[in-house]
Amino acid sequence: MTNAGAPEGDVYSRICRLIEPFNKKNVPLTPQTTFASDMDFDSLTVMDLVASIEDEFDIVLPLNMLPDLESIDQVARAVQKIRKDV
Numbered sequence: 206m207t208n209a210g211a212p213e214g215d216v217y218s219r220i221c222r223l224i225e226p227f228n229k230k231n232v233p234l235t236p237q238t239t240f241a242s243d244m245d246f247d248s249l250t251v252m253d254l255v256a257s258i259e260d261e262f263d264i265v266l267p268l269n270m271l272p273d274l275e276s277i278d279q280v281a282r283a284v285q286k287i288r289k290d291v
Contacts, residue, residue: 216262216288217281223257224277236278264288 221234224244228234232244240246246254255266258280264287266274274280 216285217277219261220258220277220281220284223261224254227254234277236276236281238277239275241275258284262288264291 217236224234227246227250228244230244232238238244240251240254251271255271259265262284264284266283266287270283274283
């Protein structure tokens, strides 16, 4: 059973798989894991991850949306929404 409004498990798990090569601190990946605070990602790492996510899902994450995407859950929800709106 899934939580109402929770990102699709497939989207979340695929994003976690994409994060792994960038996760140099081996931070446990949970929906609440943040890119800046928990994993210490710098802006270049974030942009590399964004490019990987865009390639994986064949979408474009608008740059004006990126500052609001602080956690894995927020990114998964954004990807899910963009895919639904296409």
